């Protein structure tokens with residue numbers, strides 16, 4: 599091969615692979631379709647997971663009784679709370695047994711029996727000065743300690759007092775016994 603022939607072969611223009619009209623159309627339509635589908639689907643996904651993305655606020659306290667009305671004898675109070683669970687909002691009614699301990703501290707017990715969830719009541723004929731559950735006979739002390747049938751003590755509400763009123767917050771495991 600002489601010098602000229604060699605130059606011809608080395609400087610051959612590179613043949614570019616061109617896009618066919620069919621390819622161009624399918625890329626363009628595919629891209630536009632994906633964009634439109636994304637525009638329709640993304641808001642639906644966002645709507646579906648929205649409650650998960652919401653920042654959870656600690657449930658608030660509810661004003662239930664005047665501080666001066668709380669004595670050493672447990673008193674039953676009933677109140678409503680506002681609950682938001684995903685898109686579902688409700689105002690369930692709750693109850694608590696409020697009393698003062700010997701050191702004057704106010705505390706509130708949940709009336710839900712720790713056996714199978716019936717409502718306990720304070721100091722009936724069957725159980726003087728104790729909480730008693732009518733379903734299967736569980737008994738608890740004034741502090742909520744389980745004496746019979748139930749496997750755990752009664753739960754306790756978080757309590758705060760402000761301007762002469764008692765407020766109840768979330769339910770927690772019993773810290774008194």
Ligand code: FES
Nearest residue numbers: 711713714731734
């Ligand atoms: S539910 Fe209270 S004793 Fe069974």
